[in-house]
Amino acid sequence: MTLFLLPSILLVISAVHAFQFEELAHYVDSHQEEYVEALRDWVAVESDSSDVLKRPELHRMMEMTAQKLRSMGGNVQLVDIGVQELPDGQTLALPKVVTGQFGSDPNKNTVCVYGHVDVQPAKIEDGWATEPYNLTDINGNLYGRGASDNKAPVLAWMHAVEAYQALNMELPVNVKFVVEGMEETGSNGLDAMILAQRDTFFSDVDFIIISDCGWLSRRPALTYGTRGNCYFFAEVEGPKQDLHSGVYGGTVIEPMTDLIGILDTLISPSGKILVPGIREAVAPLSDEEWRMYQDIEFDINDYKSKIGVNQLMYTNKVDLLAHRWRYPTVTIHGIEGAFSAPGSKTVIPAKVIAKFSIRQVPDMEPAVVKKQVTDYLHSVFAKRKSPNTLKVTMIIGAKPWLADTKHALYEAGRTAIKKVFDMEADLIREGGTIPIARTFQDVTGKSIIMLPIGGFDDGLHSQNEKMSRYNYIEGTKLFITYLNEVAQIKKSV
Incomplete structure (x- = not known):
């Protein structure tokens, strides 16, 4: 019953x-x-x-x-x-x-x-x-x-x-x-x-x-x-004070030149992270995850229109979403100490600080990323044989x-x-x-x-x-x- x-x-x-x-x-x-x-x-x-x-x-x-x-x-x-x-x-x-x-x-x-x-x-x-x-x-x-x-x-x-x-x-x-x-x-x-x-x-x-x-x-x-976030400061310091570029330019090795030089070694024009060990730590994209991305509703042209660009790093939906969500990125956010106000100023900054971040993903660990980035930038800086000093600090280490x-x-x-x-x-x-x-x-x-x-x-x-x-x-x-x-x-x- x-x-x-x-x-x-x-x-x-x-x-x-x-x-x-x-x-x-x-x-x-x-x-x-x-x-x-x-x-x-x-x-x-x-x-x-x-x-x-x-x-x-x-x-x-x-x-x-x-x-x-x-x-x-x-x-x-x-x-x-x-x-x-x-x-x-x-x-x-x-x-x-x-x-x-x-x-x-x-x-x-x-x-x-x-x-x-x-x-x-x-x-x-x-x-x-x-x-x-x-x-x-x-x-x-x-x-x-x-x-x-x-x-x-x-x-x-x-x-x-x-x-x-x-x-x-x-x-x-x-x-x-x-x-x-x-x-x-x-x-x-x-x-x-x-x-x-x-x-x-x-x-x-x-x-x-x-x-x-x-x-x-x-x-x-x-x-x-x-994604997580490893946020870095890279500080290059040289002269004891800011200098006039007309008076001192061509005689000192400028901190800004050093800083731009090492920043350029972080990422390639195509978006490839150049710091050794970063890409190797990323969990591979599984077949199941690839299929999940295929089913997601997403229009690349709408995306380009929304952000106001005519070209993206990737031309298909799966690659674009994967690099937006589940692969790490390097972004250079700005430089402190540089002249950035309107107008012109012929200054050689004595100290400049770059601010950049790496959005981290499984299976990357913040402590490991910190060591990889710090060691890499110091090795690149050493090759420049500059008398200036470099200090690298990670101020945020948020996990994914x-x-x-x-x-x-x-x-x-x-x-x-x-x-x-x-x-x-x-x-x-x-x-x-x-x-x-x-x-x-x-x-x-x-x-x-x-x-x-x-x-x-x-x-x-x-x-x-x-x-x-x-x-x-x-x-x-x-x-x-x-x-x-x-x-x-x-x-x-």
Whole structure:
């Protein structure tokens, strides 16, 4: 009798879940103006973590985040993570990390949602078409600094929890929040906080979700990897002071000439990294990964048009995506100490510092990369037989992060995207670095997924950053659905 009725019971359960989603989706649709106003309030706060003069605004942003979670009935804490030492030796309080908890049922999975509410600098004179801290709705796009990175995604997760609450529906999983205010400047203090709370706040967490990323195209995406970042200073010093090129030019060996000479040995015109050992350490591209790249929606011509170039290093999709995501790159960012102001100045700089980075990938290790780069540049410099001195320093050594796309978290993501958007998800990697993902993985040992809702054309860190209404509202529905799908994952004992 029981076996005979089982298919009918499953049909009933399925129908109930479908009805619940429709009701939740309708609630989201009917409250979208409220969601836009919430984003407007958050964007209005100039929470620029790089500007110490705006630190009061950043503290206010963290309090607003905490208050939002409190208004939802969460168990909320503002965690003190210490102080930041400024270049002049003074100290400044770091913005507190906000944690929140909704539900503590030991029989349910517990997810931890990570986000940040600090932003990059923005001024209208930088080329913005609208006031960057006044959310502006134009043709369904919500323009404002931090709209996509990362205020709308953080709010969308809160809206998702609120929707269940408003309809008196039990949350399918326990939900925890970790929201910080220093991500854009390196997440100062957060690593130590995660380590300190590994056996308390994070002890019952099963999975960690990060939504601080975006889609590659108009197709929704799941992100399973990011590159790391080894950031270097190469300093060449010669005369005791800057010199007049007319008086001293031709008699001294100039630091700038030495610096340009060694920088030119880092990478070939075709993009090949010339530092010995770097390319040999890279994990080979597997046949399975090659096939995954084939299935990704990506238009090279659109990509060229978007960034305003007429030629790229690679002409086919797989090569281009692979070198954007899963191969290392060398980028020279600038030279400090050189004359760079408008006009002319006939100076020989006494000391110049090049700033360059290597985006690292599996199986490269920062400590090994540091030694490879330092040894190589010193060997190249020695061949110049220059009387000047070279100093190489690695100031950032962030590791890459890579997840298993066959993990149940990704299966749940595929299912949720199919239900909400009626299309298959793109499985993508990020060329940038999100160090906190690797920290979460190494410290907590938990499985992680990156579940973005930001659009491919949102302009993160750029002028006219935006979040479309469509991505904001449908993204909230995606988060609602994803919580339900994660609830189906068998809880580990």
